[in-house]
Amino acid sequence: xxxxxxxxxxxxxxxxxxxxxxxxxxxxxxxxxxxxxxxxxxxxxxxxxxxxxxxxxxxxxxxxxxxxxxxxxxxxxxxxxxxxxxxxxxxxxxxxxxxxxxxxxxxxxxxxxxxxxxxxxxxxxxxxxxxxxxxxxxxxxxxxxxxxxxxxxxxxxxxxxxxxxxxxxxxxxxxxxxxxxxxxxxxxxxxxxxx
Amino acid sequence: xxxxxxxxxxxxxxxxxxxxxxxxxxxxxxxxxxxxxxxxxxxxxxxxxxxxxxxxxxxxxxxxxxxxxxxxxxxxxxxxxxxxxxxxxxxxxxxxxxxxxxxxxxxxxxxxxxxxxxxxxxxxxxxxxxxxxxxxxxxxxxxxxxxxxxxxxxxxxxxxxxxxxxxxxxxxxxxxxxxxxxxxxxxxxxxxxxxxxxxxxxxxxxxxxxxxxxxxxxxxxxxxxxxxxxxxxxxxxxxxxxxxxxxxxxxxxxxxxxxxxxxxxxxxxxxxxx
Numbered sequence: 001x002x003x004x005x006x007x008x009x010x011x012x013x014x015x016x017x018x019x020x021x022x023x024x025x026x027x028x029x030x031x032x033x034x035x036x037x038x039x040x041x042x043x044x045x046x047x048x049x050x051x052x053x054x055x056x057x058x059x060x061x062x063x064x065x066x067x068x069x070x071x072x073x074x075x076x077x078x079x080x081x082x083x084x085x086x087x088x089x090x091x092x093x094x095x096x097x098x099x100x101x102x103x104x105x106x107x108x109x110x111x112x113x114x115x116x117x118x119x120x121x122x123x124x125x126x127x128x129x130x131x132x133x134x135x136x137x138x139x140x141x142x143x144x145x146x147x148x149x150x151x152x153x154x155x156x157x158x159x160x161x162x163x164x165x166x167x168x169x170x171x172x173x174x175x176x177x178x179x180x181x182x183x184x185x186x187x188x189x190x191x192x193x194x195x
Numbered sequence: 196x197x198x199x200x201x202x203x204x205x206x207x208x209x210x211x212x213x214x215x216x217x218x219x220x221x222x223x224x225x226x227x228x229x230x231x232x233x234x235x236x237x238x239x240x241x242x243x244x245x246x247x248x249x250x251x252x253x254x255x256x257x258x259x260x261x262x263x264x265x266x267x268x269x270x271x272x273x274x275x276x277x278x279x280x281x282x283x284x285x286x287x288x289x290x291x292x293x294x295x296x297x298x299x300x301x302x303x304x305x306x307x308x309x310x311x312x313x314x315x316x317x318x319x320x321x322x323x324x325x326x327x328x329x330x331x332x333x334x335x336x337x338x339x340x341x342x343x344x345x346x347x348x349x350x351x352x353x354x355x356x357x358x359x360x361x362x363x364x365x366x367x368x369x370x371x372x373x374x375x376x377x378x379x380x381x382x383x384x385x386x387x388x389x390x391x392x393x394x395x396x397x398x399x400x401x402x403x404x405x406x407x408x409x410x411x412x413x414x415x416x417x418x419x420x421x422x423x424x425x426x427x428x429x430x431x432x433x434x435x436x437x438x439x440x441x442x443x444x445x446x447x448x449x450x451x452x453x454x455x456x457x458x459x460x461x462x463x464x465x466x467x468x469x
Contacts, residue, residue, distance in 0.1 A: 037395035075290035078390045078403030078425060080453045085424050086239040089290035090232065092316055106398075138341070166341040169317050173225050176232075 033106040033148055034141040038073070042144055042162055048151040049158040054167045057133060060159065061094075066131035067123045068097035071104040071146040072165065073136075074179065094135070094168050095175040098123055100183045103149075104142020107188075115186035116146070117153045122182070128154050135161035135168075229319055232287050233335075236321075240285065240293060241331055246323060249332040255284075255322040257336045264340035266311040266428040271322045276306040276436075281325040284310070286426055288318035294426035300417025302437050304376040309434035312426050313389065314340035352394070352401050355386035355429065360458035362448050371465050372442045381411065381433045383450055383458075389425035406431055408451040413437055414444040 026044040045051060052060065060066055075089035093099060103116055124130035132155055134147035140162075147160040161167070168174065237246050256270040273279050282305060284295040294312045299305045314320075317340070323333040361384035371377050383406060390403030409421040409431075418437045437446075443465065450458045 035398075037393045037398055039393065039395065073391075076390050076400065076403075077290070078405070078453060080403070081291065081424065082407060082422070084422070085291055085293055086236070087291055088235065088239060090288060092288070165316075169341070170339075174317070175225075176228050 033145045035106045036141070038104065038136075038140050038142045040141060041139060042141055046144060046147055046151070046158075046160045049147055049160055052133065052159045052161050054161075054163050054171055057094075057135075057159070057161050057163075057168070058172065060131060060133065061096075064131045066133045066157075066159065067120075068094050069103070069120070069123070069132060069134045069146065069150075070094070070097045070099045070165065070177070071134060071136045071142045072099065072101065072140075073142070074101040090176050091178075092169065092174040093165055093177045095173065097135075097175075097177060098183075099177050099179050100146070100188075101179050102142075102188050103183070104136060104140070104144070104146040105188070106145055112188055113149065115183070115188055116149055119180070119183050119186065120150055120153060120155070124155065129156055131157040131159065133159045133161050135164045137164040138162060138166050140164060225317075229287065233319065233321065236285055236287060236292055240283065241323075244331055246331040246333050248334065250334050252332040253322055253324045253334045255320060255334050255336045257320055257338050259337070260339045261314065264315070265313050267314045267338060267340055268309065268311050269320065270307065270309045272307045273305060273324050275326070276304050278326045278328070279305045279324050280327045282308060283321075283323040283325075284312065285321040285323065286312060286314055286318060287321065288316045289314065289426050291424050291426060294423065296422040298420050300412070300419060302413040302416045302418045302439060304436040304438040305419070306376065306436050307434075309432075311428040311432055313428055314338050314426075316341065352386070352388070355388075358384045359386065360384065360450065360456065362450060362458060362460040364446055364448060364460075364462045364464075366446070366462070366464045366466070371439065373440055374438065376436045376438050378434065378436045379446070381409070381431075381435070381448060383409070383431045383448075385430060385450075385452065387425070387427050387429045387431065391425075403453060405453050406450055407453050408449075409433070410447075410449040411435070411437075412447045412449075413439050414441065415447075416440070418446075 025041050027041050029043040029045060029047060070093045077087050081087060091099060124132060132150055134143050134150060136143040143160060143164060147158055151158045252274050254272045257267060261267040269284060271282060280299060282297040283293060285292050286294050318338060320336045320338055321333050323331055325331055363382040365380045367378040385406050387405040388401045388403055389405060390400060392401045394401060403425060405425050406427060407423055411418040446462045446464055448460050
């Protein structure tokens, strides 16, 4: 690589890393969905889609009213918690986002894909050109997986925002939102207890 | 920096343009929602009792932007320890907001408590002192933390559980004497699994297991009892003060976790070389 190309590459990398505040290593994209745990360094690209930083998400929200899909997990209540201790989970997100907890699961069950595809189609008004932004938290594979699925359904303007709620929160107001009722009603596999 | 400013300007415009958000949420929605949250929490924890804001009576120190959201150092200081019956640390946005509830006994000197907690998001923290005459006095701090609750412990579960229940107590007992406050640091080895940490290979969640009760007594007389939960950091460390009624004695620490495991350890203080 020529010194100039190396510099350009370094700047590009720095640009994407700055998206969520600090320089982070990135890893190559998997062929399909990521099947390990959600937490870990994620790629700097996504096949068939576009990676956005916080500024780009803000611009897109302003200009195109994309569908914002938050795939963060639900908080899990410890089973043996003292009844004296209040359990009052609440979730903050990008204002206007639709929260589909567990939608970033690598689950291979066809019913999972069907449920997600149906819900995304409703949210996008069956418009395959509708811009869709998928996010959860930094260093979280769930949003990568969910974005890959949405791309596989044929949407042409799918954006992955790896900075997630925390990236947004560092520069913008957040809003408390509830899980999407239609999605929960479709009983996505990831939400059921595995143990 | 200029980049940040630009995007802040953009965000105002962007949010204003979002038709799906109600008008009140266009800007400053967070403040309103945070106040609502605190009102909800007061009701859940203190029922109908009045909680008064009083920055003179109680102070809370927390880093504005903690380096590690899974161990955010908190210091709570009260102005009148002799009149303090109990202390609460409430982390508003944590799913289980009551991170700590201390009740103080005869040998307590609840001037200052330091501890480390998990903080889930940008959130208010409230410290509430309950006075012996039944008042509830609060103060708040805002912490910009991210992801303290679901961050994996960094070790395998087996590694994290090694030595579970080991208790250490360091007493600053250089010139310990009767009826003079002395400071101590309690260290408990415990992974404090909060049930939200996903195994990176199996995708199974490590079952919740956390310290939920700590009792400290000096010569059989209570210093404090602590009720806690998943907001306590792994390997809890609690710095506190006590008021011994004798220059020598035995400090007993009892720890119980959510799986009903029980550990107990006694420490003769001052330590031998005095």
